[in-house]
Amino acid sequence: MIHALKGRKPYVLFLVLALLVTLLPATRAEAAYNLVWSDEFNGSTIDTNNWTFEIGTGSGGWGNNELQYYTNRSENARIENGNLVIEARKESYGGMNYTSARLKSQGKKSFKYGRIEARIKLPVGQGLWPAFWTLGSDITTVGWPRSGEIDIMEHVNNESNTHGYMHWDANGHASYGGPSHAIDVTQYHVYSVEWTPSSIKWFVDGVQFREANIANNINSTEEFHKDHFLLLNMAVGGNWPGSPNASTAFPAKMYVDYVRVYQEGGTTPPPSSAIVSGGTYKLINVNSGKALDVSGAGTAPGTNVQIWTDNGTGAQKWTIYQNADGSYKLINVNSALALDVAGSGTADGTNVQAWTDLGNGAQKWNIIRNADGTYKLINVNSGKALDVSSSGTADGTNVQIWNDNGTGAQKWQLVRL
Structure with a gap:
C-alpha cells in the first residue's frame, strides 16, 4: 500500500x-x-x-x-x-x-x-x-x-x-x-x-x-x-x-x-477516566521538576510530604484510588499511608503529610486536568490546591495546601509507572 x-x-x-x-x-x-x-x-x-x-x-x-x-x-x-x-x-x-x-x-x-x-x-x-x-x-x-x-x-x-x-x-x-x-x-x-x-x-x-x-x-x-x-x-x-x-x-x-x-471548543471535558484507579504514579511538580516524596521514606503517620529529586523509590510512588464520590485518595507505596492535610486544616499553608488511610475529606482530592495536560489536585475538605511552598525548587521544600492560583507550583505531571 x-x-x-x-x-x-x-x-x-x-x-x-x-x-x-x-x-x-x-x-x-x-x-x-x-x-x-x-x-x-x-x-x-x-x-x-x-x-x-x-x-x-x-x-x-x-x-x-x-x-x-x-x-x-x-x-x-x-x-x-x-x-x-x-x-x-x-x-x-x-x-x-x-x-x-x-x-x-x-x-x-x-x-x-x-x-x-x-x-x-x-x-x-x-x-x-x-x-x-x-x-x-x-x-x-x-x-x-x-x-x-x-x-x-x-x-x-x-x-x-x-x-x-x-x-x-x-x-x-x-x-x-x-x-x-x-x-x-x-x-x-x-x-x-x-x-x-x-x-x-x-x-x-x-x-x-x-x-x-x-x-x-x-x-x-x-x-x-x-x-x-x-x-x-x-x-x-x-x-x-x-x-x-x-x-x-x-x-x-x-x-x-x-x-x-x-x-x-469541544464540548466533552477531560474525563476522570484519564486517571486509572488502582494505577501507580509518580507526581512531578512542573515548576521544580521534582517528585512528590515522603520525607526520609518514613512510614509513621505524620511524616512530612515534600518535593525531592526523582529517584524512583517507593517514597515517591503513589497508588491512586477513586472514591465512591468521584474524588481520589493517594496511597504511598512505601508506607501505605494516605496523602493527608494535617489536622483537616483549611488555611493557606496547612502542611501536607502522610497519615493512616481514614477516608475523610482531608485525604480526598479532586484531580483536575489543566489545559496544558498537567493536573491540579484540589483537596475536598478545604477546596485548596496541593502546592509547593513559595514555589520552591530545592530538595526538601515543603508541600502544603494553598488557594488555587494556576501557578507551576500547583501543577503536577502524573506519570504512570
Whole structure:
C-alpha cells in the first residue's frame, strides 16, 4: 500500500522557504482545548469501535521494503495492564520472517485540527521502526501523498530521539520535518501535535521541537485542512532503519498508555477516566521538576510530604484510588499511608503529610486536568490546591495546601509507572 511510504527520508523534497522551523525547544502555549475522544486501553480487549487491523505485507513491504507480516493476533497486539501492546516477533509467518501489528482508526474515528497525543514507551534495536501517525481520510480515492500524512512520532533503531514529519503532494511528493531533542525513548513520553488552520507543531512531553506553516494552503498544503485518521504500528526493517541484525532483541514491545484528541471548543471535558484507579504514579511538580516524596521514606503517620529529586523509590510512588464520590485518595507505596492535610486544616499553608488511610475529606482530592495536560489536585475538605511552598525548587521544600492560583507550583505531571 503506497500510502505507507514512511522510509523515504533520503529522497524527499524539503520545502523550507515558507515553513517555519522551530529549532530551539519551546514550551506549549496553553489553549482552550477540551477532550473530544480518547482510548485509555483500560478494557480487556482492543476496542473495535476505535481500531481495525491492517493485515499482510502490503505493496512492496508497505512501500518501504519492510520485512514484517502484520497480523491481528493477540501475540502481536493486545491490551495488557492498561496499555495497548504492539509486539514485533521474529518468526516465520505468511512468507515473512517477522510479525507485528498495525492499527488504524480509518472509517471509525477521524479528526481535523486539535491536539493529538499518545503516551508511549518504545523498544530500541537495529531495524525497529515504531510510529504514531495520521493519514488523510480520502486516501482510498486520492492516493498517497495527496491524502497527506502527519508523523507525530517515528523512531528508528537505537536513536536517542524521535522524528516528526509531514508528507503531501506539491506537484510530486513533498516532505518537511526532523528529529526531536534527545530523550530516553525506552521510558514513557507524551508525543503530540497541535494542528490548527495555520500550523502544525510537534511536541515531546510538552516541549516543542518543530513547526510548519500551513496557513492558506501555502506550498500546496491543502491536504492538512481535511479529516485524518490515526495509526499505530511497529515496522521491522525497511528503507529507513535497514534490517535487524544479531543485536536486535525480539520480541520487541511498544506500549501505548493512551491516545487522546483535544479540540478547541469541544464540548466533552477531560474525563476522570484519564486517571486509572488502582494505577501507580509518580507526581512531578512542573515548576521544580521534582517528585512528590515522603520525607526520609518514613512510614509513621505524620511524616512530612515534600518535593525531592526523582529517584524512583517507593517514597515517591503513589497508588491512586477513586472514591465512591468521584474524588481520589493517594496511597504511598512505601508506607501505605494516605496523602493527608494535617489536622483537616483549611488555611493557606496547612502542611501536607502522610497519615493512616481514614477516608475523610482531608485525604480526598479532586484531580483536575489543566489545559496544558498537567493536573491540579484540589483537596475536598478545604477546596485548596496541593502546592509547593513559595514555589520552591530545592530538595526538601515543603508541600502544603494553598488557594488555587494556576501557578507551576500547583501543577503536577502524573506519570504512570
